[in-house]
Amino acid sequence: MxxxxxxxxxxxxxxxxxxxxxxxxxxxxxxxxxxxxxxxxxxxxxxxxxxxxxxxxxxxxxxxxxxxxxxxxxxxxxxxxxxxxxxxxxxxxxxxxxxxxxxxxxxxxxxxxxxxxxxxxxxxxxxxxxxxxxxxxxxxxxxxxxxxxxxxxxxxxxxxxxxxxxxxxxxxxxxxxxxxxxxxxxxxxxxxxxxxxxxxxxxxxxxxxxxxxxxIGERAGARVTLQSSERHRIAALPGADRVVEKGRLLEISTPTPDAFLEALYSSGISFAGLTVERGHLEDYMLEVIRADRGATSERPLR
Missing domain, CATH: 3.40.50.300 (P-loop containing nucleotide triphosphate hydrolases)
Structure with a gap:
């Protein structure tokens, strides 16, 4: 080309x-x-x-x-x-x-x-x-x-x-x-x-x-939504980036949805009503902005 x-x-x-x-x-x-x-x-x-x-x-x-x-x-x-x-x-x-x-x-x-x-x-x-x-x-x-x-x-x-x-x-x-x-x-x-x-x-x-x-696929990750009373165990699973409570639901942001779901299913954690929404470009850009802010805050002042 x-x-x-x-x-x-x-x-x-x-x-x-x-x-x-x-x-x-x-x-x-x-x-x-x-x-x-x-x-x-x-x-x-x-x-x-x-x-x-x-x-x-x-x-x-x-x-x-x-x-x-x-x-x-x-x-x-x-x-x-x-x-x-x-x-x-x-x-x-x-x-x-x-x-x-x-x-x-x-x-x-x-x-x-x-x-x-x-x-x-x-x-x-x-x-x-x-x-x-x-x-x-x-x-x-x-x-x-x-x-x-x-x-x-x-x-x-x-x-x-x-x-x-x-x-x-x-x-x-x-x-x-x-x-x-x-x-x-x-x-x-x-x-x-x-x-x-x-x-x-x-x-x-x-x-x-x-x-x-x-x-809008792999790099953007996904949002997983489910009902569970075991927030702390879910937050400790591989690929669970952030876990937010929204009423009776937990919303999990994950950059590696396949790995997270595999870990969830094999963990024995009780859950219901699972949905997966693949990420959008906005999700990836938010991750970039957060990472840039973190890198900036870690630099020594001169």
Missing amino acids: KTAVEFDHVDKFFRDVRALSNVDIAVHRGEVLGLLGANGAGKSTLLRIIQGVTQPTRGSVRLWGRSPADPLVRFQIGSTPQDDAIPLSLTTTEVIDYVGAHYPRSRPTREVIAEFGLHALARRRVSRLSGGQRRRVAVALACVGRPDLLLLDEPTTGLDVDARHEVLDLIKAQRAPDRTVIVTSHYLEDIEMLASRIVVLSNGRVRSAGPLSEF
Whole structure:
């Protein structure tokens, strides 16, 4: 499979602050990659390096085997910044015309308006658009130049449920065999809907990477719910990470559900009403955040 984006041992410093540390990432053509991490994890810095806005301190970044600084490479990138800086005084049509003028093979404005359902907004000034409408326009602008690489930084932030799903549907429609998409979002269910592979950044490092199925399966673990009066014995079983009482029920979080269930069945503990819910991406990210906080608290103060 051909590689679209490759980070090779990339470090990035801003004065004495290390924003990225020894980052190795390969993103394949046609792939939708979910880039996750807490605020300050390095996501925005990574995207800015891809766009050629900032340079790595050490290591190399290649897009289709070339430098992000190559003007021809930049024409192949479309992006929606987290704060979609669209000129408020222009109409939707004027904004699309303006952005399209910067690309050598831009799509006709009328085609963009039709595909993204912007007919009713075509003559409306950006200042009069709602948050959901602006996000729709922002995604459209990212696609004006027929990009081979689409960078979507928090494309649904601040939207209500209906507007979010409208924007997600627009993004899904942009997936293509030769188009690579990198998307960040604090709405983890959005990532589950869009991405085929996940990279998790933590304190500037790649914490984990792999297919989405791993993060909503083995890595995310499971929640086991049951009725039992033997909480302490259950908490001592292998794989029982946390045990919480919820009324008459016990809820057990386990990173290794198969091992926990095997231990439970062989323990002789009396229980009833057992249910197992496999974990979601949110469960894994909560574990990452807790682990990061623990590691930070254990570091000596300097």
